Structure formats: C-alpha cells, structure tokens
Amino acid sequence: MKSFVSKYSNYITYLFILVLLISLKISNPSIVKSVSFLSFDLYQKVFPLIKQNSDVIIVDIDEKSLSKFGQFPWNRSVFAKILSNINEAEPKVIGFDVFFSEKDKQTPEEFIKAYDLKSLDLIDELKKIESHDKYFTKELGNSKSVLAVLGSTEKSFKKYNRKPKARFLFKGGDPNQFVYNYPNSIGSLELLENNVKGLGSISFLDQTDGIIRSLPLIVSFDKKIYPTIGLEMIRVGSKQKNLFVNLDEVGIKKISVRPHKISTDNNGLLWIRYKIPQKSQYISAISVFD
Numbered sequence: 001m002k003s004f005v006s007k008y009s010n011y012i013t014y015l016f017i018l019v020l021l022i023s024l025k026i027s028n029p030s031i032v033k034s035v036s037f038l039s040f041d042l043y044q045k046v047f048p049l050i051k052q053n054s055d056v057i058i059v060d061i062d063e064k065s066l067s068k069f070g071q072f073p074w075n076r077s078v079f080a081k082i083l084s085n086i087n088e089a090e091p092k093v094i095g096f097d098v099f100f101s102e103k104d105k106q107t108p109e110e111f112i113k114a115y116d117l118k119s120l121d122l123i124d125e126l127k128k129i130e131s132h133d134k135y136f137t138k139e140l141g142n143s144k145s146v147l148a149v150l151g152s153t154e155k156s157f158k159k160y161n162r163k164p165k166a167r168f169l170f171k172g173g174d175p176n177q178f179v180y181n182y183p184n185s186i187g188s189l190e191l192l193e194n195n196v197k198g199l200g201s202i203s204f205l206d207q208t209d210g211i212i213r214s215l216p217l218i219v220s221f222d223k224k225i226y227p228t229i230g231l232e233m234i235r236v237g238s239k240q241k242n243l244f245v246n247l248d249e250v251g252i253k254k255i256s257v258r259p260h261k262i263s264t265d266n267n268g269l270l271w272i273r274y275k276i277p278q279k280s281q282y283i284s285a286i287s288v289f290d
Contacts, residue, residue, distance in 0.1 A: 037209070037211070037213065040213060041211070044273070044274055048275065048276050049273050049274065049275035049276070050275065051275050051276075051278075054278060054281055055092075056281060057091075057281055057282075057283060058281055058282050058283070059082065059086070059283055059284075059285050059288050060282045060284055062284050062285070064284050064286055065284055065285040065289075068286045069285075069286070073098070075104050075106040075107070075132050076100070076104045076107070076133050076135065076136035077135055079100075079136055079139075080132070080135045080136040080138075080139045081289055082285060082288050083136070083140065083143055083145070084139050085289065086143075086288060087139070087142065087143050091144070092144065092237035092238075093144045093145075093146060093233045093236045093237035094143055094144060094145045094146070095145070095200065095229055095230075095233045096145065096146070096148060097148050097202055097229060098148065099148060099186065099188055100147075100189055100192050101186065101188055101189065102189070103133060104131075104133050104136075106132065107131045107132040108131065109131065133189065133191060133192070136192065137191055137195050138195075140195045140196050141195040141196075144236050145196045145197060145198070146196060146197065146198035146199065146200050146233050146236055147187065147188050147196050147200075148188075148199075148201075148202045148229055149162070149185050149187040149199050149200065149201055149226060150185065150186045150201070150203055151180075151181075151182030151184075151185055151186075151203040151219060152182055152183075152185055153182060153183060153184065154184060155183070155184050156184055156185075162185055162187055162193065162199070162221070162222070162224075163224060164199055164224055164225065164226045164227075165196070165197065165198045165199050165232070166199075166226070166227050166235055166242075167241050167242050167243070168218075168225050168242070168243050168245060169243070170245050171244070171245070172246055172247035172248050172253075173247035173248070173249070174247075175220075175225060175252055175268065176220055178247070178251040178252050178267050179216065179218055179219055179220050179225065179252070179267060179268050180203070180205065180216050180219050180220070180268075181219065181221075181223075182203065182219070182220070183222060184222060185221035185222060185226075198232040198233065198236040199226060199232065200226065200227055200231065200232030200233065201218075201221070201226045201227065201228045201232075202228070202229050203219050203228075204216070205269075212272065213271060213272060214270060214271045214272060215228055215230075215269070215270050215272060216267065216268050216269055217255050217264055217269070217270050218231070218243075218245065218255060218268045219268070227243055231255070231257065231262075234257050234260060235257045238257060238258065238259075240258055242257075243255065243256070243257050244256040244257070245268075250266055251265070251267060251268075252264055252265075252267065252268045255268065
C-alpha cells in the first residue's frame, strides 16, 4: 500500500484537488465566481487597453454645467441647443444615455397647468412660445440620434407600443431562447422616440459587487430584440439598416453590423475590456451649449 501511494502520490494529489474544486463549484458557486471576477479585474489592471486617439467624444454633465443650468434634468430647450451645436460638427451618430420619459415641466403648456394661470392675455402669450419638447423633437429629427431603452419587470402605465428601429436577420435559429429578456421596457416619450434613428438598450446584468464586467449586445424587451446602445450607434453611424445574428444549436456565436463582426458568448454577452480614460474625450455640456 505504501509503495502504491508513493508511486502514484502526484496523481492522488491531483485527483484530490480536482475533486475538491468540483465540490467547491457545486456547493458554493458564488465563491468560484468571485475568484473569477478577481482574476478578470487583475488582468484589466495588468494589461490595460491603451488608445492614443479615439473618435468618441462625451458631452459631460459636470459640476460646471449643473451650476449654470441648475439641477438635472434640464429643460428640453437646453438639450435642443446642445444637440444643434453638436450637429454643426457633423458627427456620425449621437447617443443619449439619459431618459426623457415625461413631458418637460418647464414647457409653456405645463407651466400654465402648474400655476393654474387665469389671465387670458398671459396664457395667449405663453402659448405663442414653442414647446420645449417640440423644439427638441425637431432637433432630434435633424440629427443621427439614438435614445436609450431599459428593460423592466414592472409594467408601464403607458400604452405606447415601443418597437426597435434596428432590423435583425437571424441565421441558425431564434435568439429569443438565448438572450436575456424583460417583459417590459422604459424609455422616452413616444414623440421623441418616433423622431430618432435608433433605440438602444442600456440594460446590464447585476453583479454582486456592482462592477460591470459584461454587457448583453442584444436583449429582448416584450419579446422584441433590441441592440445595446453602443451597437445601435455603430449601426446608425455606419448607415446600416440591418444587424446580423449567427447562431447554432447551443446559442449565439456572432453579431455583425457591416463591416464589423463581434463574437459573443451563447447568450449574446460581451466581456468588456476597459481602456485608460482620456481627458481629451470629455467636453463640458456648458461648453457645447456656449
């Protein structure tokens, strides 16, 4: 027995470790996931993605802008002016990662209701002012803009039947059985969404530590497939109508928007490799407004 143990001691040790790891994964998968996340984060720090240049510019809602316009959200005329000034630079696409779910409370008609104004002369004068929502809608219609949509488990009290702008072509199966899905969605006003070129998801999977490491490139809201906002911006910026999804019997393999092809896991997830941020990519919203 002793000779057997000494002869095969290495194999026995490896077998013991293997059984231990399998038992650990079955009994407490959260520990295994935490270790995986730690190693993933370590790789991000040791091998950061470094880019000297970027075509992406972020209009920043910073302290300087908040001190000028007041608390967020600002009235739609501010967004309309910012959007108009951005359009002068002829960007490929503009994405909003904020919602415009309610009517602008500072628009003339809402102002009349809020203060219950009785003076007919004053009311007539206010009604001559263009609605902030209409002004913003007009600017959205004149630009290549994408608005955000978020998956929700709560049913919306509004009856607006939201539909994606992107057209999907599937090869090899139906992605609905593989993608992450939500019964409902939250977005912006129907008037605004009808006048943009794209609608993109900003839904992500909850992580126990709050760090976003992966992102579903496509997701289902109310049984309709939507692209993530970044993918939708690529589609609109590339002047494409279609997104192509390749599948096999175990799930999604690749998502394409010409000329780009992006490999994902079986559920359409993309693991994010973060890059070192560049200050030159950020412009204060007030600077764009001015």
